[in-house]
Amino acid sequence: MRKVLVIGYVWPEPRSSAAGSRMLELLGVFRSQGWQVTFASAAALSSHRADLTDLEIEEVAVALNCDSFDAYVAGQQPDLVLFDRFFTEEQFGWRVERAWPAALRVLDTSDLHCLRDARHALHKANQQSRSSEAQRHQVGPALATRDELYAAMAGADMAQREVASIYRCDLTLMISEFEMQLLQEQFGVPAALLHDCALMLIPPTLSEVPFSDRQHFLSIGNFRHAPNWDAVLWLKHALWPLIRARLPQAQLHVYGAYPPPKATALHNPKQGFHVLGWVDDAHRVMAQARVCLAPLRFGAGIKGKLADAMACGTPSVTTTIGSEGMHGAHPWPGAVVDDAQAFADAAVTLHEDSAAWSQAHANAAPLLQQRFDRPRLASELVNRLERLLASREQHRQLNFVGAMLRHHQHKSTQYMSQWIAAKNARDN
Missing domain, CATH: 3.40.50.2000 (Glycogen Phosphorylase B;)
Structure with a gap:
């Protein structure tokens, strides 16, 4: 039986957001394979969170900047770890690699945060160029070509962090073909590191209310x-x-x-x-x-x-x-x-x-x-993960940039986290 550890940025809320629906769908796909799934998060509990026990998924609260997480992962020995958004990979990716390097490390972007951030900046600039509040309300969408978006994104901290996270992982699940093309053609991310996965929690039958x-x-x-x-x-x-x-x-x-x-x-x-x-x-x-x-x-x-x-x-x-x-x-x-x-x-x-x-x-x-055909998308995802699990080391050897980024991340994010952990231990 495969063991899957999902590290959530937040606890999934499928009735609050598309990201929550997507996470619940991914969890359902893993459980449909008979895999043992654990969902862990350092986020506070919320009133709108899904009850994962209905899917027979264990829920675990974890702490940021704490070595207890390393011991937990080493004890679990998961086959696959899924990071919910790149912020989570930044916090926990190096810990997973150190505690249990055999685990396949998968990132789910939910959406490409750096793309949203760049468009938001373009939209703000468009509004600020108008002379009155009334004119700012009339500004339309922040439309730009992929090349124009790359020019706006390439020097941004958000893009550099998110693309680095994609390289550090064995596979990244993408939700939009536009974003896949942007990453491959403008940022040069290898196709082998990306998987088109538009799974969403959509009702199986169309409403016929006239x-x-x-x-x-x-x-x-x-x-x-x-x-x-x-x-x-x-x-x-x-x-x-x-x-x-x-x-x-x-x-x-x-x-x-x-x-x-x-x-x-x-x-x-x-x-x-x-x-x-x-x-x-x-x-x-x-x-x-x-x-x-x-x-x-x-x-x-x-x-x-x-x-x-x-x-x-x-x-x-x-x-x-x-x-x-x-x-x-x-x-x-x-x-x-x-x-x-x-x-x-x-x-x-x-x-x-x-x-x-x-x-x-x-x-x-x-x-x-x-x-959005659920059975097809789910089958393609499971097959891709199984192939990677069978050829993990060969796959990693071809991703030198990812190995290099993980090496340097360990010299920054890791040591900062360890300093915080040591400080917290001393203060307590």
Whole structure:
């Protein structure tokens, strides 16, 4: 029986974020193979966390900068260690290698953080170039070519850290083909270190709630995720007024985990703008909505809200960044637009025109089948991991850059962590 240790940046919250759904899906794939899975995290427990005991997964709380983790890993002797995002690999990767070097080290990026960070910086620069607050609210998505993105990313601390983490691991799971191309063509990361794995926790059957039984616009997303909060601001100040000018009785329901006071302050029923916050069942409210709005001006990865919209048969209006890596040559089940007026026009058409809505609805099923087929993606992942487990040493010999980066990381991150551990022991 394979033994898998997953080290989580946070405890998985599948009802709060796409990252939580993805982690739960990965855990389910490992358990479906009969593998013994342990989930460890140094994060605080949360009220929205999944109960992993339902999957017969052991939960272990671990400490940062503490040698007790090394002893734990050596005792577990896992075949595979999965790091949830590169921050976790930075903290624990060198400890895993030192305590149990035989373990296959796998990184799940969730999305490419350095890409999201670069686009956020570009978006801020675009806004700051405007002379008034009103003009800043009208700024569209931070669009850039891969070469332009590389120019913005190459010198950034975030990109250097994340790409170094990718090299240090035996394999990195990627969620977006755009990001894989960026890493290979612009950053020169070998294809042997990457695996296309678009697994998401998507309902297996498409919702068939008809156009006539649905109502209202919907927007959803964890408020702690910067692209989601920015999308709400763009909706509030620029997009929703354009939609309401055409549809004076229209209602927008904005859902999402962890809404801060600045978000709930935007709630205005007279304007049809309802900030409703947490919802227990996102798929239920998505299947009742007529149109999903996801005006993302920056970000990365695959957008869980849009995958959910497809699964619920709900047409969506999003941006080029929102749809990135999700549909390939398939028609989008809704509209992809980057201009504010065009966004509003597309939203109104899908809300009012049953024929346009039905065509968008019909586009969802084949896209889900081709791009997010769970059995195929799970089988490909398991097969890739088994091949690497069988040829681990040969694979590592071909990754000299990774070995070099691990060597130098041990001279910095490791010694800093050991200094903190020693200081904590002395203070206690």
